[in-house]
Amino acid sequence: MDGLLRTRFRALWSRTVGGDAAEAAWRTLDAGYGAGMRHYHGWKxxxxxxxxxDAVRNLPEFVDLDHDALDLAIVFHDAIYETDRTDNEARSADLFTTHAAPAGESERLRSVDAMIRATATHGPSPDPATRLMLDLDLAVLGAPPSTYAAYKAAIRREYGAVSESAWRLGRADVLGRFLARPRLYQTDHFHDRLEASARVNLTAEMDLQKPPLIGEYL
Structure with missing residues (x-):
């Protein structure tokens, strides 16, 4: 898989950034996504x-977007992922900007930077490309139950240093904030196909995060 990704990345970098920084950028990305602690946020x-x-880029809702910018944002959005920090997205965007700097300023590169930063909150965006980027990143929430179970187990492993009680509180807070949103998915395509199943998955996990009743300790 990494070989195919590397070939795709080099072609993407050549089209969008150019210069001779592709190999250095790839090595930096591989050091992050290939790390042993990346149980979910890795190359897969x-x-x-x-x-x-790729599956949606030619749909009428998305066909006019800058798909190369989207691919760059996808590739860099979790380049830095440290579970004890809250600025991973900003640092990932800065990493992209550093590697792309030889290409100079451009609307495309500014768009990539903004899309990466938007993954910090996954909040509503006025930008169509960002909306698609965020929906792709959250697509796993609406996956079949077995896939969702594997996802949440992998996330828990990434936070292995966190105690179970702290994990329950933190995870419940994240789940609750997502469930409180009027829409999880910002594009019609993903909303129509995944919104209902995502809410089922999140609600089921939320129930599991509730602390046991006092009587259960007796």
């Missing part, structure tokens, strides 16, 4: 998002 996550993007 990137490959899944790229495949998801």
């Amino acid at each position: 996550h990137i490959a899944d998002l790229l495949a998801g993007h």
